Amino acid sequence: MAIQPDKPKVRIDLLDALRGFALLGILLAHISHSFAAGPLPNDVHTIGGKIATGEVEKIGLYKISEFINAAFVNGKFYPLFTFIFGFSFFLQDRSFERDGKNVNLLFLRRAIFLLAIGFIHQLFWMGDILMVYGILMLPLMFMRRLGNKALMALGLLLVFNIPGILIEIYQVHAHARVGAEDSQQADIFLHVISKGSLGEIFSFNYMNLGGKLKFQAISGRFFITLGFFFLGMLTARKGWLSRVTEMKNKVYYIFLPAYALMILLQWLTMKLNYADTTNNLAEILVGNIIISLQSLCAIVLYTSFVAILYFTNAIHKMFKPLANLGRTALTSYLMQTAFGLLLFYNIGFGLFGKTSPTINVVIGMSFFVAQLLLTNIWFRYFNYGIVEWLLRGATFWEFQKLKK
Numbered sequence: 001m002a003i004q005p006d007k008p009k010v011r012i013d014l015l016d017a018l019r020g021f022a023l024l025g026i027l028l029a030h031i032s033h034s035f036a037a038g039p040l041p042n043d044v045h046t047i048g049g050k051i052a053t054g055e056v057e058k059i060g061l062y063k064i065s066e067f068i069n070a071a072f073v074n075g076k077f078y079p080l081f082t083f084i085f086g087f088s089f090f091l092q093d094r095s096f097e098r099d100g101k102n103v104n105l106l107f108l109r110r111a112i113f114l115l116a117i118g119f120i121h122q123l124f125w126m127g128d129i130l131m132v133y134g135i136l137m138l139p140l141m142f143m144r145r146l147g148n149k150a151l152m153a154l155g156l157l158l159v160f161n162i163p164g165i166l167i168e169i170y171q172v173h174a175h176a177r178v179g180a181e182d183s184q185q186a187d188i189f190l191h192v193i194s195k196g197s198l199g200e201i202f203s204f205n206y207m208n209l210g211g212k213l214k215f216q217a218i219s220g221r222f223f224i225t226l227g228f229f230f231l232g233m234l235t236a237r238k239g240w241l242s243r244v245t246e247m248k249n250k251v252y253y254i255f256l257p258a259y260a261l262m263i264l265l266q267w268l269t270m271k272l273n274y275a276d277t278t279n280n281l282a283e284i285l286v287g288n289i290i291i292s293l294q295s296l297c298a299i300v301l302y303t304s305f306v307a308i309l310y311f312t313n314a315i316h317k318m319f320k321p322l323a324n325l326g327r328t329a330l331t332s333y334l335m336q337t338a339f340g341l342l343l344f345y346n347i348g349f350g351l352f353g354k355t356s357p358t359i360n361v362v363i364g365m366s367f368f369v370a371q372l373l374l375t376n377i378w379f380r381y382f383n384y385g386i387v388e389w390l391l392r393g394a395t396f397w398e399f400q401k402l403k404k
Contacts, residue, residue, distance in 0.1 A: 014241060017306050017319055019084050019326030024368050025077030025302075027336050030127065031364035032069060034352045035340030036193055037127025038208070039186040044353075065357060071266035072298075078129065079295035080302055081329075082225050085133060086140075086232020087241065093144055104141055106395050111137035113394035117330070117387065122209060123202045125337045130330070132216060136226050144233065151234040158227025160292045164220015168284050171218075193345055193352050201347065220288075228295075244307045251307045258301035265294045321372040328375055328385030339367055380404075 030037070096103045111134045118131025146154065157163075185208075192204045216222045235241055244251065269290055272283070310319050325332055342348035343363070355363075378385070382402055384392065393399040 013319070013323050014244070014303075014307060014310060015084060015087060016323035016326035017310065018080065018303060019329045020322040020324070020332075020372075021302060021306050021326075022077045022081040022084065023325060023329060023332055023336070023371075025073055026081060026333070027364050027368055028361060029073050029075070029077060030336065030340055031360050032073065032357060034193075034344045034355075034360065035125065035127070035337070036189075036344075036352070037125060038189040040190055041183070041186045044190060067266065067270075069357075070269070071262055071294075075291070076294065076298040077302075079224075079228050080299050081129075082133075082228040083232040083235070083299050086229035087236045088232075089137075089140060089144070089229065090233040090236035107137060107141045109397070110391065110395045111135075111141070113391055117334075121334060121337065122212075123205050124341060126205050126208065126212065127337075130333075132222070132225060136222065136229065139226065140229055143230075146230075148234060148237060151230045151237075155227045155230030155234060158223040159231065159296065160227075161220040161224050161288050163223045164218075165285060165288050167218055167220065168288075169281060172281060172284070194350070195346050198347050201345070224292075224295075241303070244303060247307075248311050251304050251311065254300060255304035255308060258297050258304060261297050262294065262301060265290055265297065269294075321376045324375045324379050325372055328378070328388060330387040330391065331385035332371055332375065334387060335371065336367070 093103060093107075096106050114130050114134030114137065116134075118128050118134050122128040122131055143154075188204065192200055196204070244254075247254070269287075272286060272290075306322075309315055309322070344350070344352040346352075375385075381404055383389075383400070383404055384402060389400070389402050
């Protein structure tokens with residue numbers, strides 16, 4: 001009975017730390033591609049911004065790093081980040097109701113703010129996700145009362161991208177999977193990164209906004225994102241995340257199988273050699289299933305890993321800075337973009353194509369450590385991150401005290 005009052009705080013700490021850890025993965029995924037979140041010519045390999053030669057690809061260390069990157073980093077942290085968003089959405093919903101607030105109005109304001117911030121962010125960088133979150137908050141508002149079984153069924157249906165698979169099958173029969181303008185767009189985007197001005201970046205990203213949203217819909221990314229929102233909400237409802245913290249001596253039994261399954265799924269991916277442009281319906285189906293399983297497995301893997309950090313006394317001191325970073329997730333996410341553009345694009349140091357994957361990872365890890373330290377100092381004097389403070393102000397139509 002003595003530990004009952006601590007359970008909610010432990011759960012929130014784990015959620016914040018998970019969000020902070022997701023930011024690390026997102027940073028590494030972006031920096032390994034030199035923050036090139038758009039189409040590039042086929043002969044330009046953006047792993048570290050370097051043009052990969054045949055000799056480099058034969059090096060064992062390169063192959064190992066590529067396997068690790070593909071299995072545990074690329075595409076593995078946005079599902080976690082999205083899942084956490086859905087989890088937090090449920091907590092906010094309950095908090096708003098408990099305080100007698102107009103829930104729909106508050107969520108509508110929050111969605112509009114995310115859309116606005118996401119649109120501005122999109123002008124600087126094509127890889128923005130906040131605008132997508134803002135758009136999907138609208139259906140989420142009206143579907144948040146679905147029962148648990150409905151949330152589970154619909155969440156899995158969307159996470160496994162069934163609507164997207166049906167669209168892909170239609171495209172195969174309509175011979176419409178590959179766009180004719182891709183090559184030209186790739187050349188323009190390469191110019192924008194390596195030689196473009198800030199105005200050219202804005203112009204390119206604005207002109208391609210419609211194409212990005214169309215891709216999100218046709219590829220099924222919208223559906224997948226909404227599916228992870230639903231699963232995050234369901235997890236919060238059922239209290240499953242808090243149960244992880246109760247399994248102090250059993251977390252490894254979750255972590256190790258998930259780790260082994262991630263390796264197996266990546267090995268299968270390499271064996272199948274699935275390509276995004278394939279017209280083979282069996283490959284489309286199997287490829288989507290494997291990607292979805294990897295995403296679900298990544299959530300289990302990293303949740304259990306962060307729980308292990310929490311329960312390991314020797315490194316528990318690292319947990320609080322990670323949780324603090326998670327409390328400033330929006331601010332920190334935007335800071336990462338600013339850092340990436342300054343580092344790799346022509347408007348900054350212009351290092352695109354000049355740094356190796358190893359150097360990029362080292363730089364990324366160093367910047368992440370700096371973010372941890374800065375956030376820890378920040379919370380000595382302030383109550384919220386800057387963007388989080390603005391979001392609360394936009395949501396409640398009232399700005400709370402920023403400085404302690």
